Amino acid sequence: MSDINSTNPRTLGRGICIITGASSGFGQALAYQVSCYLEPRSVLLLVARSGPLLQEMKEELQSATEEQQLVVHCVTVDLRTKEGVDETVRLARQEAVDEIEHVLLINNAASLGDIAKFETFTNPDEVNSYLSLNVSSPLALTAGILQLCPCRLGLRWSVVNLSSKFALQALPSWVLYCTAKAARNMMFSVLAKEQQHVKVLSYSPGPMDTDMQKEILRLTNVNHNPMPCHESAAKLMKLLLDNNFSSGAHLDFFDV
Numbered sequence: 001m002s003d004i005n006s007t008n009p010r011t012l013g014r015g016i017c018i019i020t021g022a023s024s025g026f027g028q029a030l031a032y033q034v035s036c037y038l039e040p041r042s043v044l045l046l047v048a049r050s051g052p053l054l055q056e057m058k059e060e061l062q063s064a065t066e067e068q069q070l071v072v073h074c075v076t077v078d079l080r081t082k083e084g085v086d087e088t089v090r091l092a093r094q095e096a097v098d099e100i101e102h103v104l105l106i107n108n109a110a111s112l113g114d115i116a117k118f119e120t121f122t123n124p125d126e127v128n129s130y131l132s133l134n135v136s137s138p139l140a141l142t143a144g145i146l147q148l149c150p151c152r153l154g155l156r157w158s159v160v161n162l163s164s165k166f167a168l169q170a171l172p173s174w175v176l177y178c179t180a181k182a183a184r185n186m187m188f189s190v191l192a193k194e195q196q197h198v199k200v201l202s203y204s205p206g207p208m209d210t211d212m213q214k215e216i217l218r219l220t221n222v223n224h225n226p227m228p229c230h231e232s233a234a235k236l237m238k239l240l241l242d243n244n245f246s247s248g249a250h251l252d253f254f255d256v
């Protein structure tokens, strides 16, 4: 097995990279950056519900990286469902060939959920529906990919959890979002402890100019001065390329 802390600053190797929530916002920005650092014949799985947006990205990515002959798949699924998670794992299985050197799973898809006082949430179905995308799907998807790419000599394994400062800090009226991000942080800390061959990072990307941030502004009237997504994506890329963070770490854009 390759040393999970080994550093090779300019490449992610010949990889299979799965990015959830790749159709817009941070996931989209990250997909463009990741594609530049994957070696020829790597595989990129773009996962989201908006098929036409994914298809457009696929065409742009393939023409921008022609020499690398990237295999790009659009996985048009709803990750709130078992079928959505299963379909993503099924497509990854097709592509997870023996020559793959790096499995890179970016659990990015998330939603804001209802911003409302605690006592609003009397309906467990509403809460479960929120948690299905934001907590259950990254757990089930990561478990599925772990099963199909077991630890072997020469295989680097990285999992990124898109987190938030609200994984660590309680904010009134944000019970759904804070709960999900805190649960994800613990989920991936457990993974880091359990699977020594997997390098796990929870990355809090800072406020970014995305649909989610526009929704926050509309609902709260608070302007968080968001930055362009590519700035935060570049910092995450540097962390992945340098590969010298501790597995299980929770790192914030403003601290690295």
Ligand SMILES: NC(=O)c1ccc[n+]([C@@H]2O[C@H](COP(=O)([O-])OP(=O)(O)OC[C@H]3O[C@@H](n4cnc5c(N)ncnc54)[C@H](OP(=O)(O)O)[C@@H]3O)[C@@H](O)[C@H]2O)c1
Binding pocket: 020, 021, 022, 023, 024, 025, 026, 027, 047, 048, 049, 050, 051, 077, 078, 079, 080, 107, 108, 109, 110, 111, 133, 162, 163, 164, 165, 204, 205, 206, 207, 208, 209, 210, 211, 212, 213, 226
């Ligand atoms: N934006 C910020 O300021 C900020 C700050 C801190 C942390 N974050 C975190 O960073 C990550 C990215 O945020 P973002 O602002 O880029 O979010 P965003 O603009 O809302 O994009 C969310 C992505 O997730 C996908 N998605 C949503 N529901 C889905 C579902 N049921 N199944 C499959 N895909 C689904 C969306 O695509 P489809 O609609 O096509 O499915 C989209 O590609 C999230 O984890 C967020 O919590 C963001």
